[in-house]
Amino acid sequence: MTAPLRTLTAETDRPLLQVQGLTKSYGARIGCAHISFDLFPGEVMGIVGESGSGKSTLLSCLAGHMAPDTGRVIFDTGTGPVDTVTMAEAERRRMARTDWAFVHQNPRDGLRMGVSAGGNVGERLMAIGARHYGEIRATATDWLARVEIAADRIDDRPRAFSGGMQQRLQIARNLVTGPRLVFMDEPTGGLDVSVQARLLDLLRGLVREMGLSVIIVTHDLAVVRLLADRLMVMKGGHVVEQGLTDQVLDDPQHAYTQLLVSSVLQV
Amino acid sequence: MYVAVKGGEQAIDAAHAWLAEERRGDPSIAELTVPQIRAQLALAVNRVMAEGSLYDPDLAALAIKQARGDLIEAVFLIRAYRTTLPRLGSSRPIDTGRMAVIRRVSATFKDLPGGQVLGPTFDYTHRLLDFTLMAEGETPPAQTRPAVQPAGQGPVDVPHVTAFLNRDGLIQTEAASDTPPPDLTREPMELPAARPLRLQALTRGDEGFVLSLAYSTQRGYGRTHAFIGELRIGSVAVELEIPELGFAVEIGDIELTECETVNQFTGSKTEPPQFTRGYGLVFGQSERKAISMSLVDRALRWKELGEDFVGAPAQDEEFVLMHADNVQATGFLEHIKLPHYVDFQSELELIRRLRAEATAAQEAAE
């Protein structure tokens, strides 16, 4: 299976996100170093590497969960490009609940486990001012259907859900307000293989349908092959190779990428 | 006709009179005097002074008497009194290195300059009830021996054990600072709190609470691998700078317990391997509290030392500081005794309505 190569046309004339010289270290140890790339609207960027490669640090810096030591993360807001690193926290948090979304590897980190499925999906709507219970509930019901959760589970709490359902619920909760940029941290990690496949399928459908811009971090090449337009391969905090997903996976140039690809193929 | 309950005022007065009678107890037994409490229940007095944040053994003894031996109630009395006292000035920092020690032990060195002094300790007593005390027998006087401080001389320097380690760079150096510490009793607690504020909160925190937190770190909830570097008890001089005189004068002595722990530390993302410290300083002879305080202090320092937050209660600054004060805790706990019938009434109405609706829905379904 090959990744859908979307035609990069008019909508892409201005990057949605520009990352310039991003570096973060922990004392003497490098988290990630000198990372630069552009992400265009509607594009899915995969970041792959083994654990400790710096991909999670990079994602945390991009999403504003962690302050980088140096570098800029420029996001094209409605009113123009803004460096989110130097932006006031108030503004960044406002952006995090409107324009941005973050899907955690562990759904427990991204869901309110004590709140019903409907409340989880409705929270972002209410955060941006929705005040009609019936409409919030209708939207939540609709979104549960889109992530294949039966409408009669709307008042159940996530604790009562399987791992796969929890993850789908987290996705619904994040996408309900139509974010312009979605960060995903190993969204299929920790799930059974069969459940992973179904979730990937669902994600691919949503990404296409909504034209989402996504940065997805994973160690699983199958995930990026299915979802990502472009790929960055990280090792030891540095990007060792990047390019279109198919090119990188089918014709890896860097020895480390070759190793990664071959180890997957052996499975 | 219904007569609404009245007479709260008489009820309160009567309750207070009864309380006073109960406090006195059987009048055929001699009344306990404040000097007796001060002299013979000294550790209770110490605890009330420490948690009441007021060094005054006479008032603490009075509070214990008035509170019928309820120490938290006594702490409360002292605190309420303390609030009304004007603040005349701040003493110079006390120098515990010039403490006239009555007890000084180190678990990390067999012997050390200044020596180990066991002092008046429960350690190594066999916990057997001493029925001679019940028979009001006289305790034989303790053997006197030359103290660390030779008679007739002022306090001598008793160097801190951690200073020996510090000379070799084996223990983390505490940066000196001339910044006046914040005052917990004059400013609202703002979080995150710096270490001086944390130490203030711990030293007046409830002994039981601080003890349990410290114990939890030993059992693995935020383990800090602590040894008692040094525990010392004794009196130190308090000096006050008199602006008119231009120098400091000694205004008295206070008894203190100081504990410094030496904690193993294998290094972190930001710090090299070296020993680290926890610190406890408490009014009076209160060594359980001082040791507990130093363990909790050390556990709370995870951030500055670049350690991981493992989710242990003792590492959680907001949890520890917001719940350490027993006067706050006991007041809020006991306020649920107060009438809440307005709130309860509104809950009643709600429950009745919800039940009525549920029953109606059920009947409609059937």
Add this chain to the structure above:
Amino acid sequence: MTAQDYNFAYLDEQTKRMIRRAILKGIAVPGYQVPFASREMPMPYGWGTGGVQVTAACLTPDDTLKVIDQGADDTTNAVSIRKFFQRTAGVAVTEATDQASIIQTRHRIPEAPLTEGQILVYQVPIPEPLRFLEPRETETRKMHELEEYGLMHVKLYEDIARHGTIATSYAYPVKVEGRYVMDPSPIPKFDNPKLSDSPAIQLFGAGREQRIYALPPYTQVVSLDFDDHPFVASKADHDCDLCGAGTSYLDEVITDDQGGRMFVCSDTDFCRARREAGHVGRLGTPAPSLEAAQ
């Protein structure tokens, strides 16, 4: 304890100034919780120390003080606090709402409309309306700062999803002047509408939690709700059995062990005034006038 041993209204002048500064800041930023260095008071935390400190900072020798708890002047804690100020400040006290210049209250707003120049002081146990959704003070302060109030509505949403209605009956959260979400203290939601547009100054003191907040006169206060599940101020569906009032908040009194009960005004002064004016409820008898009572 005698008045001579302590400063007027117990607290020293410096402390009172510190509290007044916090009050002024609170009035300048309605609904914002101002941290203040709460003092230990001679009554326990949780028993109205915040309210007492605010009252102490506001009192002048010319004031007339009323203290109520659960709407009543004669509940034990109200008696205790009133006595405290009689001793330490020697101010005049009253049970009549319209005679008081300062009213300290726990859990109720008087039925009689307040007027300009009056100060209503609330005792607050937990000032943070977000506390039971988010236990961390550091986080809730940030949520207020950034107006991140989505979670508050999640709570109301959950209520409706589970019970078909908003199941918060007291300490019902409000939004002040379209900015801060505020806990009105544990007053029944029946009292919420009286918070808004009141001619009186409303001050809220939380001693243990070291917070003061305020509503200046004529502040807009809106109870949180949904468009299709609007806020309803509710009370027991009865009239007062003593004075016959149909619009006042009622206490339910169990009169025997056979399920007998009656409903009476929780606001004792309101009920007394109505009975003196000749109103009689189901189980009441015409009340003697004030003069006759004396």
